[in-house]
Amino acid sequence: MIDLIINGLSVSVEEGATLLEAARFLGFPIPTLCYMDGLSPYGACRLCVVEIGEGPRAKLVTACTYPAEEGLKVRTASSRVIKARKMILELHLASCPQSKTIQDLAAAHGVRQQRFRQEYEDCILCGLCVRMCEEQMMAKAIGFRGRGQNRSIGTPFDIQSDVCRLCGGCMYICPACQLRCTYTEPEKAVCGGCENLSPPCLEKEQFDDMMCFMDPCVACEIAKD
Amino acid sequence: MKEENFLSIIGKHQAHQGGLISILEDIQTRYSYLPEQALRIVAQETGFSLVDIYGVATFYKLFSLKPRGKHLISVCSGTACHVRASSGVIEEFEQRLQVNAGETTPDGEITLVTVNCLGACALGPIVVVDGYYFSNVNRQMVGKIIDNARAGIDRVDVDTDERIFPLEVSCPHCNRSLIDKNFYIDGYPSIRVTVSFGRRHGWVRLSCLYGSYSVEQEYEVPIDTVVNFFCPHCHAELSGVLDCTSCGAPMVSAFIRGGGVLHICSRRGCKAHMLDLHGASL
Ligand code: FES
Ligand code: FES
Numbered sequence: 001m002i003d004l005i006i007n008g009l010s011v012s013v014e015e016g017a018t019l020l021e022a023a024r025f026l027g028f029p030i031p032t033l034c035y036m037d038g039l040s041p042y043g044a045c046r047l048c049v050v051e052i053g054e055g056p057r058a059k060l061v062t063a064c065t066y067p068a069e070e071g072l073k074v075r076t077a078s079s080r081v082i083k084a085r086k087m088i089l090e091l092h093l094a095s096c097p098q099s100k101t102i103q104d105l106a107a108a109h110g111v112r113q114q115r116f117r118q119e120y121e122d123c124i125l126c127g128l129c130v131r132m133c134e135e136q137m138m139a140k141a142i143g144f145r146g147r148g149q150n151r152s153i154g155t156p157f158d159i160q161s162d163v164c165r166l167c168g169g170c171m172y173i174c175p176a177c178q179l180r181c182t183y184t185e186p187e188k189a190v191c192g193g194c195e196n197l198s199p200p201c202l203e204k205e206q207f208d209d210m211m212c213f214m215d216p217c218v219a220c221e222i223a224k225d
Numbered sequence: 226m227k228e229e230n231f232l233s234i235i236g237k238h239q240a241h242q243g244g245l246i247s248i249l250e251d252i253q254t255r256y257s258y259l260p261e262q263a264l265r266i267v268a269q270e271t272g273f274s275l276v277d278i279y280g281v282a283t284f285y286k287l288f289s290l291k292p293r294g295k296h297l298i299s300v301c302s303g304t305a306c307h308v309r310a311s312s313g314v315i316e317e318f319e320q321r322l323q324v325n326a327g328e329t330t331p332d333g334e335i336t337l338v339t340v341n342c343l344g345a346c347a348l349g350p351i352v353v354v355d356g357y358y359f360s361n362v363n364r365q366m367v368g369k370i371i372d373n374a375r376a377g378i379d380r381v382d383v384d385t386d387e388r389i390f391p392l393e394v395s396c397p398h399c400n401r402s403l404i405d406k407n408f409y410i411d412g413y414p415s416i417r418v419t420v421s422f423g424r425r426h427g428w429v430r431l432s433c434l435y436g437s438y439s440v441e442q443e444y445e446v447p448i449d450t451v452v453n454f455f456c457p458h459c460h461a462e463l464s465g466v467l468d469c470t471s472c473g474a475p476m477v478s479a480f481i482r483g484g485g486v487l488h489i490c491s492r493r494g495c496k497a498h499m500l501d502l503h504g505a506s507l
Contacts, residue, residue: 140276143276156264156276
């Protein structure tokens with residue numbers, strides 16, 4: 001067991017636990033965006049920043065990826081943390097203002113406007129869908145492509161992947177919401193679920209014991225009637 | 226494009242764990258791009274998932290998913306080259322070739338790409354044609370560079386090629402010149418050294434043109450032997466501290482008049498050489 005101090009309270013957690021888990025155990029709220037129980041932490045959104053260390057050596061780290069250390073002093077709501085968090089929310093608002101998840105988080109932290117050039121990205125590259133697809137659905141149908149400015153998420157060659165079962169897990173988990181939905185172009189990339197009039201899951205026999213996040217699913221509704 | 230070709234490339238790397246990049250590199254060298262079929266076969270054979278392979282292939286600029294032309298012209302658009310107006314050079318290339326950066330001419334001859342810093346910032350703007358560097362490029366030079374590229378850079382005449390220039394070298398021990406005025410190679414006085422390999426001992430004369438590999442020798446040195454080089458005046462060995470980056474054999478060093486050190490690989494047939502102009506008064 002590892003003993004550390006969070007906001008002045010001492011707590012002991014198991015080896016390998018992250019600061020986020022330790023703080024949650026004590027009930028200190030830390031906002032997260034790219035973290036989800038059951039998926040490996042990724043540290044993309046930076047929203048879960050906390051301050052560790054003391055004096056001039058204090059620094060900000062992401063709680064979801066930082067492993068608990070013996071004797072570490074953590075502050076989850078110092079003024080520096082609050083300031084950084086607000087800035088990060090502003091940046092998220094600047095890139096994807098239409099996301100309900102981001103709007104809610106911003107509102108909850110009192111961020112009403114942002115000062116950067118407004119963009120309307122479909123994707124904030126948080127990687128939730130990629131991890132969902134790989135770790136929970138065991139499919140590995142989508143992944144990151146390219147780098148830098150051109151980084152994007154999708155299937156190889158932008159055609160529907162052979163291993164995609166149309167489970168809809170990626171859309172279910174996406175904080176930017178409409179991202180994976182390719183609307184009425186079912187041939188394209190990922191979903192196209194609303195256009196599927198016969199249940200895609202039943203067609204593909206090799207995918208038994210499937211989990212499905214398509215709810216409601218047009219195909220299932222039709223099949224029921 | 227045969228499946229066996231891909232399989233043999235993959236098989237070659239199978240022994241090393243995680244040789245994905247080397248496999249892709251080999252396929253790219255062979256076909257000048259990564260065909261979709263190849264990536265699918267690699268996924269099957271190596272057990273990596275297709276998304277991961279696709280991710281790697283799109284991450285590195287080195288890989289291309291579209292067929293490339295016979296010749297590759299890379300123009301640097303890194304910071305240092307950019308402030309020296311490499312954007313104008315890129316524009317000129319685009320106009321003359323009638324393609325955008327990243328595209329291939331319709332005749333499949335030339336692919337134009339931009340890259341971010343080639344590590345030779347002091348000489349910028351830099352243009353690399355099939356592995357050969359052109360430095361301080363300006364708009365006026367673009368036409369000639371394109372002609373060179375089309376002709377095949379290896380076939381360009383030695384005399385008109387500005388990448389090749391004569392060097393005057395001396396022994397680092399006795400400082401006497403190694404240049405032999407009585408024996409010309411490539412139209413310039415040659416560099417004379419003594420070499421030994423096995424039981425043999427004899428002279429070798431090298432071209433003094435940097436970038437030329439012409440040699441004359443007393444005894445034919447078999448390919449791949451590592452030979453020892455000696456100064457013909459003081460008979461000290463011209464050994465260096467470096468090892469060849471491409472074959473691992475020790476490099477031989479000699480001083481260059483005007484400053485700097487010339488390193489050449491001591492293995493017969495290995496073409497590695499480099500100029501170390503540290504402290505040179507250029
Ligand atoms: S939740 Fe920790 S970085 Fe996104
Ligand atoms: S910026 Fe062009 S070589 Fe470095």
